[in-house]
Amino acid sequence: MKVLVIGAGGREHALAWKCAASARVTEVLVAPGNAGTAREPKVRNVDVQASDFGGLVRLARSEGVALTIVGPEAPLVAGVVDTFEKHGLRCFGPRQAAARLEGSKAFAKEFLRRHRIPTAASVTVTRETFDPELVRRQRTPIVVKASGLAAGKGVVIAETAAEALAAAEAMLEGRLGEAGREVVIEEFLQGEEASFIVVADGSHVLPLATSQDHKRLQDGDRGPNTGGMGAYSPAPVVTPAIHERIMREVIEPAIRGLAAEGMAYTGFLYAGIMVARDGTPNVLEFNCRFGDPETQPILMRLESDLTVLCEAALDGRLDRVQATWDARAALGVVMAAEGYPDAPRMGAAIAGLDAAAKLPGKVFHAGTRLSGDRVVVSGGRVLCATAMGATVAEAQRAAYALADAVHWPGATYRRDIGHRAIAGLYIGANRSRRFARPALWLCPSRGPRAASGRSIAGFRTVPPACIGRIMPPLVWSLHRPVLENGEEY
Numbered sequence: 012m013k014v015l016v017i018g019a020g021g022r023e024h025a026l027a028w029k030c031a032a033s034a035r036v037t038e039v040l041v042a043p044g045n046a047g048t049a050r051e052p053k054v055r056n057v058d059v060q061a062s063d064f065g066g067l068v069r070l071a072r073s074e075g076v077a078l079t080i081v082g083p084e085a086p087l088v089a090g091v092v093d094t095f096e097k098h099g100l101r102c103f104g105p106r107q108a109a110a111r112l113e114g115s116k117a118f119a120k121e122f123l124r125r126h127r128i129p130t131a132a133s134v135t136v137t138r139e140t141f142d143p144e145l146v147r148r149q150r151t152p153i154v155v156k157a158s159g160l161a162a163g164k165g166v167v168i169a170e171t172a173a174e175a176l177a178a179a180e181a182m183l184e185g186r187l188g189e190a191g192r193e194v195v196i197e198e199f200l201q202g203e204e205a206s207f208i209v210v211a212d213g214s215h216v217l218p219l220a221t222s223q224d225h226k227r228l229q230d231g232d233r234g235p236n237t238g239g240m241g242a243y244s245p246a247p248v249v250t251p252a253i254h255e256r257i258m259r260e261v262i263e264p265a266i267r268g269l270a271a272e273g274m275a276y277t278g279f280l281y282a283g284i285m286v287a288r289d290g291t292p293n294v295l296e297f298n299c300r301f302g303d304p305e306t307q308p309i310l311m312r313l314e315s316d317l318t319v320l321c322e323a324a325l326d327g328r329l330d331r332v333q334a335t336w337d338a339r340a341a342l343g344v345v346m347a348a349e350g351y352p353d354a355p356r357m358g359a360a361i362a363g364l365d366a367a368a369k370l371p372g373k374v375f376h377a378g379t380r381l382s383g384d385r386v387v388v389s390g391g392r393v394l395c396a397t398a399m400g401a402t403v404a405e406a407q408r409a410a411y412a413l414a415d416a417v418h419w420p421g422a423t424y425r426r427d428i429g430h431r432a433i434a435g436l437y438i439g440a441n442r443s444r445r446f447a448r449p450a451l452w453l454c455p456s457r458g459p460r461a462a463s464g465r466s467i468a469g470f471r472t473v474p475p476a477c478i479g480r481i482m483p484p485l486v487w488s489l490h491r492p493v494l495e496n497g498e499e500y
């Protein structure tokens with residue numbers, strides 16, 4: 012079978028590489044791809060942009076593509092899956108309505124509230140409804156988020172009310188365009204972050220291996236937020252007990268809730284979680300696709316055939332497949348261009364890729380393109396050097412050996428990816444056993460009928476105590492306007 016991967020980043024290189032490893036797959040097309048996918052065996056780049064739905068449909072038809080996997084959020088939020096379905100083509104990802112979970116943070120927050128899923132207290136404002144007093148009354152730090160897609164640039168963690176006001180006003184005045192038309196003002200959460208990614212088929216979910224990424228630019232988790240400077244899997248913070256809580260308190264009510272509201276969710280669902288000191292899994296955000304750079308280490312650990320999992324999800328039979336994982340840890344170091352994230356410098360030629368290819372692990376490409384037979388920098392995040400090891404520390408050593416083999420002027424990367432796990436928090440790194448996790452059956456007796464808008468059994472299973480935890484007294488004032496509007500929290 013032929014597979015089409017839509018996108019051009021590191022995530023898409025990893026998806027294409029993993030699909031190409033399947034014995035069922037004859038060729039993987041990537042639209043438009045990068046220099047890494049151009050050089051990958053069994054993989055071919057096609058010059059069709061991810062936003063060109065007509066071109067993508069024509070490509071899938073003319074090439075006889077059996078399965079399309081969508082990498083980035085923008086085409087999902089713009090409805091690429093709906094378009095493919097209209098043309099009778101199999102496309103893995105959520106439809107436009109469900110992709111609003113990522114496309115609109117305001118929508119996501121309302122959804123989380125409706126389904127009693129733990130998240131930071133917040134209020135959504137527009138230019139018309141924004142009241143600076145609301146911000147001044149809050150404790151700092153305070154988080155200000157543009158509701159729409161802002162390519163990782165839409166979140167400001169303000170240390171003072173003045174900073175928060177300035178951020179909110181700039182967003183509402185259009186600094187981020189349409190993305191800032193609505194702004195979410197949110198309580199600052201303490202805890203440790205983890206990325207929890209599942210495959211969903213509307214009524215079943217298959218949790219993938221856990222991971223943690225490093226959003227800040229500089230060592231020690233300092234500096235500005237970025238798209239992600241590195242990631243590793245598994246994430247020590249997600250102990251079996253926390254895993255269980257995330258499934259029960261976040262993933263199950265989300266999948267049930269989406270189905271009940273007529274938006275049955277098929278695709279990768281990414282929950283960015285802040286695990287509180289008491290173990291509460293607060294949702295920071297939902298993404299409607301695989302994470303970048305989490306995809307690279309997670310797929311390196313996946314032993315199962317990714318195309319089989321995606322097809323099972325499209326057929327609604329995720330409960331009949333299993334995912335098996337390499338018990339070793341995997342870790343990816345993102346190498347960025349000079350000036351990233353504000354003004355990355357493009358065009359430098361990258362040296363050392365052939366030497367790196369002889370080392371254990373793999374250098375996934377993101378912002379690269381071919382110029383003749385040279386690979387040159389064409390984006391902010393350029394490469395992700397990814398390797399495995401019996402422990403996170405060993406995976407880290409191997410990943411840095413790979414990264415250190417590659418050079419271009421101004422190349423920049425953190426030296427401490429995985430530091431929290433290596434500091435002793437990592438659980439189970441030395442276990443050599445392999446494990447298989449079957450899909451969880453969420454709606455045994457109802458299944459697809461959940462999409463009819465009925466309320467789903469179990470909807471109210473989150474213990475009332477949890478509601479107390481998501482709305483602590485310190486943010487009560489933040490919620491007063493919401494409560495005055497008569498909305499249920």
Ligand code: ATP
Pocket residue numbers: 131154156162163164165166168197198199200201204226236237238239283295296298
């Ligand atoms: P991305 O595009 O990278 O997926 P995003 O721009 O959609 O992210 P969020 O994931 O909501 O935005 O926030 C980015 C980062 O900001 C989070 O990973 C987290 O580190 C921090 N953050 C967001 N919300 C909060 C919060 N309420 N409390 C503390 N930190 C937060």
